[in-house]
Amino acid sequence: MVTNQCCSKCGSAAIVLNGRTAAGKQKYKCTACGCYRTLGATQSYSDEQKEMILRSYQERASLRGVHRVHGVAITTVLRWLKKKSRGSSHS
Numbered sequence: 001m002v003t004n005q006c007c008s009k010c011g012s013a014a015i016v017l018n019g020r021t022a023a024g025k026q027k028y029k030c031t032a033c034g035c036y037r038t039l040g041a042t043q044s045y046s047d048e049q050k051e052m053i054l055r056s057y058q059e060r061a062s063l064r065g066v067h068r069v070h071g072v073a074i075t076t077v078l079r080w081l082k083k084k085s086r087g088s089s090h091s
């Protein structure tokens with residue numbers, strides 16, 4: 001199977017998928033430079049996605065549930081929550 005993913009370090013396409021991180025992201029080993037990296041490590045979420053995920057967190061009151069459903073890292077959700085609580089003092 002051919003993957004169109006490349007090593008984010010050296011740009012080689014000679015990568016071997018290597019399981020997933022605790023956050024559910026695909027890990028790989030680059031056979032060209034030998035590094036271990038995570039695919040989509042710089043993944044970012046749109047404001048809409050953030051809102052949706054935070055809302056589902058409030059409904060479930062469970063970071064694990066949100067993580068399972070959306071695949072978003074728990075630490076990422078916590079970061080958003082911190083940001084959100086700081087920015088909503090004028091409500």
Ligand SMILES: [Zn+2]
Binds near residue numbers: 009010012031
């Ligand atoms: Zn590489």
